[in-house]
Amino acid sequence: MGWIPVRDRHTCCYCVEYNGRLILLDAGTGVSRFSEPALAAITDKYDKVYILLSHYHLDHIAGLIYLPHFFKGKEVHIAGPGKAIYGANVKEILTTITTSPYFSRSISDFPMKVYFHNLRTGGKKIDGLEVTTILQEHSDPSLGIKIENSLCYCTDTTTSVFTASFAGNCKVLLHESWFDNEDYQGLIRQMDSSPDARKALSSHSNVEAVGEIASAAQVEALMLIHLNPDYSPRRLAAMEKQARAIFPNSFLAQEGKSLEISKK
Numbered sequence: 001m002g003w004i005p006v007r008d009r010h011t012c013c014y015c016v017e018y019n020g021r022l023i024l025l026d027a028g029t030g031v032s033r034f035s036e037p038a039l040a041a042i043t044d045k046y047d048k049v050y051i052l053l054s055h056y057h058l059d060h061i062a063g064l065i066y067l068p069h070f071f072k073g074k075e076v077h078i079a080g081p082g083k084a085i086y087g088a089n090v091k092e093i094l095t096t097i098t099t100s101p102y103f104s105r106s107i108s109d110f111p112m113k114v115y116f117h118n119l120r121t122g123g124k125k126i127d128g129l130e131v132t133t134i135l136q137e138h139s140d141p142s143l144g145i146k147i148e149n150s151l152c153y154c155t156d157t158t159t160s161v162f163t164a165s166f167a168g169n170c171k172v173l174l175h176e177s178w179f180d181n182e183d184y185q186g187l188i189r190q191m192d193s194s195p196d197a198r199k200a201l202s203s204h205s206n207v208e209a210v211g212e213i214a215s216a217a218q219v220e221a222l223m224l225i226h227l228n229p230d231y232s233p234r235r236l237a238a239m240e241k242q243a244r245a246i247f248p249n250s251f252l253a254q255e256g257k258s259l260e261i262s263k264k
Helices: 029-035 035-043 058-071 090-097 160-164 181-190 195-201 207-217 231-248
Strands: 014-018 022-025 048-052 076-082 115-118 122-124 129-136 142-147 151-155 173-174 221-225 250-252
Touching: 014 129, 022 207, 022 250, 029 035, 029 058, 029 250, 058 090, 076 122, 076 142, 090 115, 122 173, 129 160, 142 160, 151 160, 160 207, 173 181, 173 207, 207 221, 207 231, 221 231, 231 250
Parallel strands: 022 048, 048 076, 076 115, 151 173, 173 221, 221 250
Antiparallel strands: 014 022, 122 129, 129 142, 142 151
C-alpha cells in the first residue's frame, strides 16, 4: 500500500467497478494482480478502462508498463495532473518514462487505444465520467480525486481541512494513513530541529486526523490506504482501532478485499 510492496501488499492501485465502468485509482504494482483469475474475470467484462493518477511518483505509476499484458486491445483512458500543475501534459510525462532506456515501448505505441486527459483542480468529464480534483500538499503535488460524489480518493498528502468539504457526503473515502500516533508525535517533537521531520509531516497523514476528516465529511465508510510498509500487522491493527475510536466505520485496505458502495 505504501511505496514498497511488502507482505502481500502492493503499491497503490484500487480497482473500482462503477456504473458500468472499470476504473483504476493509480497504477502501482497492484496492477500485476490482474493476472489472478478473479480480477481477470473483471477485466473481461469491459472494453474500456479508466486510470486516474493522483501524481507521478513511481510507486503510483509502475504498473503502467503492465498494461500491454492485461489490457491489450481495450480502450484505455489515462488522466493525471497536467501542464497547469506539472508544467507538462500527461502524454509527455508518461511518454518520457516509457521510452528507452526506461522501457522498451512508448505508452503511445501500446497495443491498445490510449487517450490522455489532463487534470487540473476542479471538475472534468472523461469520456462521460465526472471527475473532480483538489490540489494536495505533498513532496510533489498530488491530486485528491472524487468520482461523481460517490467515492473520494486522497493519497500522498497531509491531512487538510479542505479535504473534509471536498469529500463531503461521499459514500466512501479512501485516505492515506501513513503515521500512527507514536510516529506522528515523535515527528512533532522533532519538527523544530529536523527538516526531514517537517517534510514528512507536510507529505503524509496520521490516522487520528484522517478519522476526524471522515467524521466531518459524514462519509459512510473510511478505508485507510497507503500504509507504512515498516508497520507490523499488529501495529496496523492498532491504527485501525485508533481510527474507529473517532469514526466507527473505518477499516484497513487489504489485498483482495472488496467493498460494495450502497446506491441512493
